[in-house]
Amino acid sequence: MPRDIQAKLLIVDDLPENLLALEALIRGDDREVFKALSADEALSLLLQHDFALAIIDVQMPEMNGFGLAELMRGTEKTRSIPIIFVSAAGRERNYAFTGYENGAVDFLHKPLDTQAVKSKVNVFVELYRQRKAMKEQVVALEQSRREQEVLLQQLEATRGELEQAVRMRDDFMSIVAHEVRTPLNGLILETQLRKMHLARDNAAAFSLDKVRAMVERDERQIKSLIRLIEDMLDVSRIRTGKLSIRPTRFNLTALVENLLRNFQPQIAVAECSLTCMAEPAVEGLWDEFRIEQVVSNLLTNALRYGGKGPIEVRVYKTPEHACIEVQDHGIGISEENQKRIFQQFERVSSKAVASGLGLGLFISEQIVTAHGGTITVDSRLNEGALFRVCLPLQKTVLDKTAEQTQPLRDPKVVSAAIDRTKASHE
Incomplete structure (x- = not known):
């Protein structure tokens, strides 16, 4: 006044x-x-x-x-x-x-x-x-005008984020539908084929060898669906801080060798060779299930992007760490892509490869980080990729959760990744 x-x-x-x-x-x-x-x-x-x-x-x-x-x-x-x-x-x-x-x-x-x-x-x-x-x-009045401008900018940004979130939701559901449809289509075709044989009383189609092959094909498709669902659930657990790490003492070499035996059918389908060099006893206190999940993701990527080239797996230890290396000789990863492949829904761009949600490396990094370890990649285009996981040998992991891991990535980055994933499907 x-x-x-x-x-x-x-x-x-x-x-x-x-x-x-x-x-x-x-x-x-x-x-x-x-x-x-x-x-x-x-x-x-x-x-x-x-x-x-x-x-x-x-x-x-x-x-x-x-x-x-x-x-x-x-x-x-x-x-x-x-x-x-x-x-x-x-x-x-x-x-x-x-x-x-x-x-x-x-x-x-x-x-x-x-x-x-x-x-x-x-x-x-x-x-x-x-x-x-x-x-x-x-x-x-000028201060009020500036505050209104800031508020309008915030509202505009919020509107953009909401639109982006809706677009991300729709795009993500489209990708999930595509990924779910692939194994389901296989199961449906197998079911229809069996119904046709049954309708024709074709008992020869159900010999022991053929039934065994059918079961193996069904098992692969079902495992693919389970893996897809588990990946999405893991992302939800990470987001809510419920991805538990329950360490027990085990031999990392034994885990990797057993996993490689289980991967033999996929290795045969990929038409590539795989060699493993491992020290006999690399023991530590880690979550066995989660570490197996990490190694499985790295092997899946190597088979997917390896271009039928040889794959080398190494397990060794240093004075402070246990290390796992997975080396392929496929399409490689550019320096720019190396900065984003550990983000949600990110995948190496390749017209020849268009499967997976792009969650494997993201989840793997969260698991390794929760153990106090690191996961890195060394790669050049057309020269393959070397992924290295280093886990601490000391008893440093208790019952950690994803709250101690890195936060989820920027939604803008995720949206861009989904756009690239959609393009790879088209």
């Missing part, structure tokens, strides 16, 4: 008694009066305070009031301060004209008219308050 604004007034006169008399005349509870006995002293005060009005005596030694006014008009901080000149000289000296030329808003002759002085000072004080209040309102 204007009445709440304290006004500062400056009076300049070389005679102390004049200053005291003028101060007594214009002082009030809503204003503060500053006094100066010279132009130099007045300039010092003018640079320190914001004055509503300056009442300046014309006739002063060294620098008169007109000289002080000229300096005030030449300074940005003081040029807009209203000036009232006061003089005891007669009207015939034409001081008033000179005063107005120097930017004065009024000129008063001594002896001063008490009521006129009070009235004029009150007017300028009120004008100052109104101007100050208006300036504060302008500042407040």
Whole structure:
């Protein structure tokens, strides 16, 4: 409110008694009066305070009031301060004209008219308050405008994020549907084929060898579905901090060798060779199920992107870590892609390869990180890829959860990855 604004007034006169008399005349509870006995002293005060009005005596030694006014008009901080000149000289000296030329808003002759002085000072004080209040309102309006702009930007960003989330949901469901359809189609075709044989009473189609092959094909398709569902559940567990790590002591070499035996059918289908070099006893305290999941993901990637080239697996230990390396000689990974393959839904772009949700490496990194270990990749385009997992040998893992792992990636990155995945399907 204007009445709440304290006004500062400056009076300049070389005679102390004049200053005291003028101060007594214009002082009030809503204003503060500053006094100066010279132009130099007045300039010092003018640079320190914001004055509503300056009442300046014309006739002063060294620098008169007109000289002080000229300096005030030449300074940005003081040029807009209203000036009232006061003089005891007669009207015939034409001081008033000179005063107005120097930017004065009024000129008063001594002896001063008490009521006129009070009235004029009150007017300028009120004008100052109104101007100050208006300036504060302008500042407040500008601040409000900026806040509204920020709010609008936030709303726009939120709207964009919501649209992106909906698009991500739709795209993700499209990818999931594609991935689920593949094993389901295999099972449906197998079922229809068996129904056809049964309808024709074709018992020869159900010989022991053929039934065994059917069961193996069914098992592969069912395992593919289970793996897909487990990957999605693991992402949900990571998001909610429920991906538990339950360590037990086991031999990493034995785990890898057993896993390689189980992978023989996939290796045969991929038409590649696989060799394993492992130290006999690489023991540590880790979650056996989760580490098997990591190695399985790395082997699956090697088979998928290896281009029928040889695959080498190594298991060894250093003084502080147990290490697993999976090396393929396939399409390789560019330096740019190496920075994103551990993100959700990210896969190496390849027209020849279009399966999987792109969750394996993301989940693997979360599991390894929860163990206090690292997973890295060393690769060049068309020169294969080497993935290395290093797990601490010391007893550092208790019952960690995904809350101790890295957070989920930026939704914008995930969205871009889904777009690339959709493109690879098309």
